[in-house]
Amino acid sequence: MTENKIELKSVCDLLGLKFFIPSYQRGYRWNDQQVEDLLNDINDFRPESVNNSDEGTWYCLQPLVVKKVKRSDSHCDEANEEENWYEVIDGQQRLTTIYLIIHYFNEMWNGKRKTTLPTISYATRNDSYYFLRSLEIDEAQEAVTPGKEFREYIDYFYMKQAYSTIHKWACKQGDNFDNNDFQSKFIHRTKVIWYETIDEDPIKVFTRLNIGKISLTNAELIKALFMNRSNFRVSDVNHLKLRQQEISSEWDNIEYTLQNDEFWLFLNEKGYSRPTRIDFIFDLICEHNELTLCEEKYCQIGSDDYRTFRYFYEYFNSAQSDIEKCWNEVKAYFQTFKEWYDDLELYHYVGYLIIYGHTISDLVAEWNNAIDKASFVKSLKQMVKAEIDKCPGIDFQYNVDGSNKGRSKPILLFHNIQTIVNQNKNNLDNSKYQIGVFYKFPFHLYKIESWDVEHINSNTTNEEDDTMTQEQWLLNVYLSAENKIQSKIIDFFAKDSEEQRNKLFDEIKKHFHQAENWTPEEKNKIWNYTLLDSSTNRSYGNALFSGKRRVIIGKDKGVKISIPRFTRDRRLEFTAESKAESCFVPPCTKQVFMKYYSAIMTDANYWTKEIDAEGYLRDIKECINKLDN
Template structure:
């Protein structure tokens, strides 16, 4: 039906109601307006953009049945995209933080705006204005072309997500700070094999290091190196179908943990200290004097601390000295050979425990169904050490073979 401007104006004048507030001149009109409208549910970018796509005036010269079917088609595809984006594995594959948008499809609209490099502000409705400006012509081709681009972007993400190699490589790059916008621009202008080569080049830049042995705890590259070590280890097994859980990596705040305990991370409160000493004592079988000192300290903790506030630190240093001597370690080890990735929950349960106590924790966590990164599990089960002599200490030989595996997996 053709638009009747006279009829529209007649109905607008006859049936429209305006709420008018008269305020005193000295009052703040904006403050009053804000207070009156507080609690009202605002329209989201996605709702406004959906109205643009489904507006019947965007389908000129089309029959009403054709318009209805096209609207149903777009609405159905819209719902499918939103439904799939609710999958946390997919969401955290392309994002490094939890969703703060009312609907997740809005993220795809933001990506399209960023791909086109449009700078129209960063306010709440900037993305809506981007699409509104596009649809000024009110043509069916404009609607179809823009919706096809939205689908192309999402279908590309779906392809990456379903392809095991692309999933891990793209996922690593996004996790390490690469913008998905740049990757989508790259893939649009590349053949699949060329795109994979480009991904490899970008990945190598993320872990570029001229002196791997010199990297120490605190260097920003270490987390990327440990993350990629896990990913590449999984990818190298062509018969394996498991995938690295980027959602858990990001939601559970995985971080870097020392394998052999260091003195600067000792527990601070009473119960944690007692637990740490008891766990450490369990694996000391050839130093009766030290185990007696631990038992004596634990049984009279308050008295010992009152007599000497530094008494725990002194005893803890003796324990660490025992384990370090057994591990042939003279100083705190902060290089790659003594570092792994672990989720914050398991990390906290360590309280910087000695190696065998950490190993026990890892095994129990995995029995409970906690995901343990493959390389972290390999470390505590000592799979990197070919000539295994003991499971109690993380010694020089263990560190050597672990470091060699990192170097070989990532750089050779």
């Protein structure tokens, strides 16, 4: 049974191997900085011991993806039989640089005891093999020169430049530079992730890794370990194939679920850049050493991007290796996340805590230590309460400075969360309701969009003494006004004189409830705050409560609401509606503008203190008190 091979090879293991760089690869292009970074990393690396054994720590390079092929050695003068070569699908830039470093130290430091070089043949520049071997330092001209004449190619320019960079770097190290130590670390303590593919079409693999900019992920490398038959304790071929297919199918199901943003952004923040998301679970297993890798090996796996792969690699190469135990750990993490996601109470408390910095690792540890679900929920509530307690006191007395309103964001978000939890609990007690009617707060939308705390009643004075505010107020009351008042409103828009407009406005206002006077301190309490996304906030600016209400209703309907205006010929004109950027409105924000918390229905044009704001504040406090139950 032929399968992909994955292992760690030291640079020493590459010596003497034959590599072929196919024509679909671009030429060598590493710049000075890339070469220097590699040299500095090797030089700064401090292994636990420096010898020729595999024990101790080591420095790891990124993957070298190859495919074994049969071909003749085109560099021999006489005909020869086909030999084993490795077609380099990904990693030829690193491989060529490794060659240049070994070649440089052979020529400048090693005398007669030269290190064996790998063979590298390039399909597009057949004499690149000779060019690389002939590079030397001309001390007199302080330049890199090939030992004979070659045609000028851009590949050769970069190869010469890299060789020169190696020389300049070595010269800068000074008298304290121990070249033997450096070479030992480079040859024996530097490893590559060797990925030998059996794919019949290496160009397809190359396209995915390079043209598509999809790197070989930890998950893909780890999957090769899981699919390696030598890691199974099964001798029957048919049983082995079946188990491989089962694990592969379960793997795909986990990845498919994690690719759903509703599920993924419940657990994570936006901005995850890896193409596969199951890496997330492998990282957690590695972080907690769930496979109980011995301390010595665990300390050797390093801290770079491929740390997690090396963790699993070391595990599968240990005496304790058990693929069923390993896969069960993966499934256990996934099943835990799935249970949290599907539970209407756990989902909301876990999602809230993750937003405010609690790690998945800590929550999983709490889950594993809990006696049952009820005790876990109690722990979650205590953690949520701790987050609430970090906010200003329960009396919500804020500073006058409106810029501090963001401090109430955890409370406002929690108010939405607990409101939904309360509603779901009530529905659970009603046998008529099926699970499909239950509502879950869309954490994915909350994280994707930009949300902040905004004033319900405008934070400006807004005495309705400027033309724009007067026009807005009149448009809001027009449709509900008596015919006589509607005629006066139309007259207002027809007046050219500001004095006439002000006089008519004062006359119209006498027929309606007058706005309350809010002090700056009152406007900067939580009873006047709600959650809004930035696009909606920009759309209504410093509007009256009724204007904001109209925009919120439109957003909830999925449209940018039509804003009416009066024309000079006294017609009420509505602009065309357009699709809203987003139609998600947090439930408590919607309820604020629907006057949901008010004991009686007050004037829809205003957010009142004694009726609306007090009722809203009372509901927030009641939700917080639920954490103690």
